[in-house]
Amino acid sequence: MEGPKAILLIGDGLGDRPVAELGGKTPLEAAVKPNMDKLAAQGECGIMDPIAPGVRAGSDTSHLALLGYDPYQCYTGRGPFEAAGIGMDVQRGDVAFRCNFTTVDENLVVIDRRAGRITEGTDQLAAAVNGMQIEDVVCLFKESVAHRGALVLRGAGLGAAITDTDPHTAGERVHKSEPLDPGDEASAKTARIVNAFVQRSYEILKDHPVNKTRESQGLAPANIILPRGAGLAPHLTPLDERCNLKSACVAETGLIKGVAKYVGMDIIDVPEATGGLDSDLIAMAKAIMAALDTHNFVLCNVKGADVAGHDSQAKAKMDLIQRMDKMVGYLMEHVDNQTFIVLTADHSTPVAVKDHSGDPVPIVFWGDGVRTDACGAFDERSVTHGGVVRIRGIDVMNIITQLMAVQEKFGA
């Protein structure tokens, strides 16, 4: 595409805390990453709170904020974005869930929450429950990878403030969903529908041929569907309309693709992107460059650092950063002089925490016209002396679109 362009490159869970194993450095500080450091030296740096200082962001809420949507306004649960991420049509007012195919006994006590990590036949099982009508609500169901799937409830007056049916542990009976507030009639209706859906899924799936075959092979039957993470689908003005962009997303996980798809971005699939530490990041860089032929904004999420953080693997996180650095080098080498590169993270996943923390993350804006500063390294502590000082995730798209000169002026 002609004119100014921007790449927003997000290292999932990239931020960290000082790690003893790395001599008191963070994985970013310990890594050899000449390209990221060059980006910092030539760009404008700072720290960024994905949601607000100290708030532990999810990848979904953080990406919403980074794209300029206030998650406190639009996010009630993960469901709608998961469902969108596997290609389901999610409409405003729907209530959507992540689901597991699960194995239960005849008393609905959970035997295996993941149905023996089933990999085949879930499309046939999904087809058997999809389209179910309960009261005036249509239940749309689609399988995802392995034992996963998503449920979309479509009908009038649904709420999302309900408890889960999934007991989250084997040996317990399937829970009955309840509204969090007994006076909340919309959520009470949703809970009623979900309970009926779960019951009926058992009745339909327990004797399904796929499960009969599995049982004959000594495999756990996927004989019930347990929804969780209810979320009310919000109305979000499409990103391209809100920001005057033609945007695309290169991502490895369904959750990020779901958020991107939900806001109307084109989704670019990269077969070599595995979502793990072995992902081919140069293939992703090439996909970004190809996307820029037909788009002027590409968000790319690289998942690996988050995986290493959750697994508490400091060295693996450092290695992933070093591979991501080569990806940054590839981009710097191939972009034209009207392209901005913004490198940041969606949250910190410190190896000591093994989960998302509320620590801020580094950010750098690189490209023609930025107010370069004295920062020479891209890491959590070096960037605190940069010109950006400290911003929030919700600010990022405004900064990008003003650099690209596509933002409307507010006032005269």
Add this chain to the structure above:
Amino acid sequence: MEGPKAILLIGDGLGDRPVAELGGKTPLEAAVKPNMDKLAAQGECGIMDPIAPGVRAGSDTSHLALLGYDPYQCYTGRGPFEAAGIGMDVQRGDVAFRCNFTTVDENLVVIDRRAGRITEGTDQLAAAVNGMQIEDVVCLFKESVAHRGALVLRGAGLGAAITDTDPHTAGERVHKSEPLDPGDEASAKTARIVNAFVQRSYEILKDHPVNKTRESQGLAPANIILPRGAGLAPHLTPLDERCNLKSACVAETGLIKGVAKYVGMDIIDVPEATGGLDSDLIAMAKAIMAALDTHNFVLCNVKGADVAGHDSQAKAKMDLIQRMDKMVGYLMEHVDNQTFIVLTADHSTPVAVKDHSGDPVPIVFWGDGVRTDACGAFDERSVTHGGVVRIRGIDVMNIITQLMAVQEKFGA
């Protein structure tokens, strides 16, 4: 006046980006400005986002924010502040517009949007249409400089979300104003009134003696009035009441005077202030000092840097800054030791952009008791290491009034 006082000196569009022509410096960085730098060395510095990081502010929305009024709450369009700026009485609920006297043919096709840049007789033309009654709405009209004027509609149930009648280009027929949302009855009413006003202005003005004379001289008749920039007049608590001040404004443009007047500030006219690069800034400094005899807060807007930015004149912007520096020197020399000087900008107008950008601007608070920091220069990048760190426009009056010790405590 006795007691603590403050001067808020705003360089319109003062902020910039690194400019190749200036060796990679911004005009502020390249300028020789010993007084501004002394202010920085003796004061407390930081960067400021007029609205929010990355948001491209107008001068009107920025000045509202700098005076402590949230433009997202109170600003729907430029009209009310323009009208107030030329001395019209604007009341809460009015819908106000900027207008052009225009030349159209008998089919209402625009011949000259500015009616030959008419300079005389617009007061008589204005008087001929002023006070028109359409439905239950009174149409108040007043001429401004040259071909400009303002229209205030006063009546029940008016909205401001309408399209313009001005086609913004010659050769096109005058547009019919429409509500942006067909279901918005208040705006539909305004559109109906505006369309009738435009039609009637043509009927009244086409045979007006002023125009007959112009036509006999071969000049374009000012035979129609085209309103644009509709804004619903908000209720704003007067600044003096909200902040315990006695305030005045020294400004060069109608838009800034309009904002100031709208919030009840006294307007000080300085005949030597032209709004251009040739403006007499020492005359403005003297006007500020004179105003401090009877006021304890003076906002002063110097327009020149914005003009140079829009015109992409890096050297002219630098020169203007150097003249503004002498103005700062004059103020530092003449204020008493109870007076604070706050120097900042309302937005950046980078010479490379030729329009307002969303880049933050430098700010310095100078006066007795401020927490001085290590910043020794007043420019976009030096101040990022200052004690103020990064604030927003809406914070500025709170900081000023607490330094002045006129702010009420919030809580016990």
